[in-house]
Amino acid sequence: MPLPKFLKAFLFILLALFSCQHQQNRNVDKTITGITQLLNNGHFNSHPSVIRYSRHARCRMECRHITVKEIAEIIQHGKIDYRKSQLQADDCHKRYALEGNTDKNQYLRIIVAECNDVVTVITCIDLKEEWPCSCY
Structure with missing residues (x-):
């Protein structure tokens, strides 16, 4: 039994939203990693030895x-x-x-x-x- 057009469209939109959310999560992970590296490696050491x-x-x-x-x-x-x-x-x-x-x-x-x-x-x-x- 074939799926109705609106159900196909709904599933397509749902899949697209999931894909976009997954991409955003990867971008957030990259941003958090970059900020962490900046905080750990890219700042001035105000208490040098x-x-x-x-x-x-x-x-x-x-x-x-x-x-x-x-x-x-x-x-x-x-x-x-x-x-x-x-x-x-x-x-x-x-x-x-x-x-x-x-x-x-x-x-x-x-x-x-x-x-x-x-x-x-x-x-x-x-x-x-x-x-x-x-x-x-």
Whole structure:
């Protein structure tokens, strides 16, 4: 006995909806996997085991009266300025622009590179005050 046309159409629509739902579930799984990888691998480590300083950063810190403790506080609690950061490189070549206030009320931007569990401070900038520095 042949199925009526409306029943065939209903079964076809039901099958199509099931297929679309299955595809959406696979896309959601891919999105969740991507977000998890981003959270685990693609974010800045604000508690590195080692903080290193470039010669340029040390010079800038000295002339701007910025301490190692203040730099560590910005690394731990500062906010990433994504517009000033360069994150389109591989992991050890990304540059993060971190900003925050120190106890002396200096508003700093520090540029850091992260590789594994080591953060290297490249430079530091006082965004409120110009300091005479002769660093190269």
